[in-house]
Amino acid sequence: INQAVGPPLSMLDTYYTNNPKRITKALMGLGGLRLSYKLSRNWGVFLQGDYLRTLGRSFGGDSSEFHVTGYSEKKPLSITDVLTVKDDRIANLNEYFEERPITQKTYVKSFNAALGIKFAFGKSKAESKPKDIMSPVVKSQPKDLLVVVKDKQTGQALSGVTVTISKGNSDNVSISNSNGEADRLVAADKGHYRITAVKNGVAAETVSITEADFDKSGAVVYKEILHDDPRFTLIGETVSASDNTKLAGISTVLTNTANNSNMSQISDAEAKFVYQLEQQSDYTVVASQAGKFSQTEEVTTKGLDRSKTLYVSLKLGINNLDAGTVIVLKNIYYDFDKSNIRADAARILNNVLNVMIQNPTLSIELSSHTDSRGKDDYNMQLSQKRAEAAVNYLVGKGISRSRLEAKGYGETKLLNACGNGFSCSEEEHQVNRRTEIKVLKY
Template identity: 55%
Template sequence: MKRFSLALMLLGFTFLAAAQEKPSGDFQIGLQGGISQPVDKYKKIGDAKLGFHSGLFIDKYFRGNKFGLGIDARFIQNGINTADSVYFANGNIGTDYKNSKKFKDYLFTFGPTYKFTKNNFHAELYLRGGVMIQHFPEYTTTLTYRNALGNFNHDTKFTVNDASNKANSWAGVGGLRLNYMISPKIALFAHIDYVQTFGTTFGSKPSRFTIERSVEHTPIDPAVGIKNGILDHYNEVNIQESTLHKSINAGAGIKFVFGKTKKAKEPVKTEPLVKTVKPQAIKKDLQIVVKDKQTGLALSGVTVSVNGGNLTEKSITDVNGQAQKIVGASPSTYQVLGEKNGIKTTLLTLTDEDFKTSSSVIFKEIYHDDPRFTLVGETFDCVKGSNLASINTVLTNTSTKNNISQISDAQGKFIYQLDAQSDFTVVANHQGRYSQTELITTKGLDRSKTLYVTLKLGVCELATGSEWVLKNILYDFDKSNIRPDAAVILDNVVSIMKQNPSLKIELSSHTDSRGNDAYNKKLSQQRAEAAVNYLVANGIGRSRLIAKGYGETKLVNRCSNGIICSDEEHQANRRTEIKVLNY
């Protein structure tokens, strides 16, 4: 076996040495160590427990530095779960451990490796086959008891191995290694892999760890013990159980990379007929464009900083995602960084090489990665239709109840960031004015396809005699209690009443024409009173409120009794209204 292992290692080194004869990929040596977790029957039958592994690997990559071959040599050790002695009325069960209470395995494998590289990060996949030299624990579990016939011993469990407690087996390992290059020649890595032996024999000898045990059919009562004999508790025939080595190994280590290759013979130098003129770095204009990483859309409102040389510039991107163009920047090293909503873009570094192109403008893109959606809203006069500036707006997350406010700008615009898979309300919160409670949701939206959500928020003046319909107020069929979604709308009414303490209103409820007229009148009155009671419970004086149920007496369309109408037409009549009685 030792000769075979030596031959395997010599084969690997011979291949690696031969591969060095021609310019090709990296040659690397790594030292590794970590934990070894037994799995499946190896853990159950072998009673193996968490252990450790250590070793080294050598890889040689071919030209292109993606595929290679390597060898892996490691030591794996797992202890065993030792059994405590068990005592009963006329005897005991004890285990005699005859050697080290450990599985000690030496693994030698050879096989292919694939590498994926991204900047300083390397991921390597490897699959290797070879042999494992195994050292097994040896033990015997004996049941000892005495009765009227005398003293008796019975081995209930014992190892069935080669007399030397050693065995060899075919084995394989497959796994993943994640590397970070701390320098061009040195990397730190973490790895995880799976190790397993194969087959029942190696050569002419068994290759698996095997135990023989008695099968218990009736447990021994500790207070009674064994009355007649062993067959009262165990089957007459023992069974044998075997297990392969199966373990998951995880660890870390350091590897050294050698890129030395045989240099090609240099051609004889001759004077060129035409002198080559290298491009010179000259002053150029610099144009930075910021895009949303997930959608690729140009991103406005990003503060872009350019620092380097004698230059320190800040500007905000326009609707085309363009920062202010820097004219006549001198060749140097520049750091370019953007920021919006507290999230920074990728860092861009410009060097002298960027100034050696034939173009007069250096055009560069940087990407902003904010997972949230952007709500772009406008406040407008609900009568005139023109945008209104300086209106305070409030955004509320309906799940968390967290809210933030913002005042619309000179063009009446306001912007909020919306978390994915969430519901929101938006209202105007401005003295002397009111708005509907608008519902916004990002549920069902795909961030990779959608960046902007738009909203036009109508804002109206409060005046005596003015009236409006409360949108999104819904009641359960034939009920008048305030639902949670209706409470959100009424919370806006509470806010309006508190901001305008002289305001008195009539809150009315209306039904469609279907159903009994008297019943509709009664139900609408109950609904109106339920809404008023909600406002009172939230701090509004009852003297400022009147509840009025009109039933079907104030239809807004032709859908009176006996007229066939669509569901949408009937829905228009089922409404909750507010009328300003005094302001």
């Protein structure tokens, strides 16, 4: 099992042997067939096959059967699934495997094949030459099989796709790399192969390799398989808000703002997290981890053309909740001359609410700031009302008022030179209109 931090852990064998004794006695039978081909009077080649298996279920008080125990799979594990480990045990293993193992028994049996050269000492008797000599069968040369997975709508190579190349009862399974290539199957014999590909629960249309493909020129049989998932792929990265360094093992939450459905994922060792986004939809992404805070980042697929775009990228800045830390809350807006909490502002405050719940010792000051336009006294009063409205919202959701302080600063803490008497653009005034949280105690 891959950890968010540190080396992989060996947690569970899902398929293993459990014979009652390591060394047992058994009655066995052996049969074989040998084919020889004479090259000259003394030299020849041969092909031999032997079949060996146990006779009966027991012999001499020992079991002659081969015991195998395994856990039945409920649903397959994918690279995006998260296994939760508590006290060195996988807490959510029953989501993927049955709780009780199944033990099976079978006879011990094997098939051995050998190809060799034979040399006969002494002189052999002269043999009459047959009238007709059959020409040896010419066997086609093996070829490498190379499978590349591409996004059907954009033609881009797809990584992280589970590709299975099957022939008869044999399966070769691998994960496509950054070039969309599955593991190359080296020196594959001529025959019929079936290729499947799955990513994010969506299967591509099956592709086949036929014997006719082996008859074409070249040492490699190349096949493309097209994966058609209408969703966009969000590739995010958790980084420090102060110095942009990568932070692995951070829990993130994706929310569809239309139906408030949530998905969660922990960033991997490379600080990456991946979500699938529906078309024409709006989302928010936040970090959800004790001792940490992130902005509520907004992501939308509205206006994006899936035939031209596959990936949406995002960097999620993470702050530590240290005493004295001041964080500007993005995307909190108020109607002109109003202090009531709008629906879009409520989504941002819900993130603050979750942080307060996750960190019960946290106390904060929630402050509101205006730009310099309007009278100073009026701006001070308006900012105080807005700060109190935000605090009242959190109190109404169950947060103790003793952990919250509302403070309106009006236009006393401008972030630029746009004070009274200065002409500034709307964008410059917008910088000063903000809501902040300050960590008082943690």
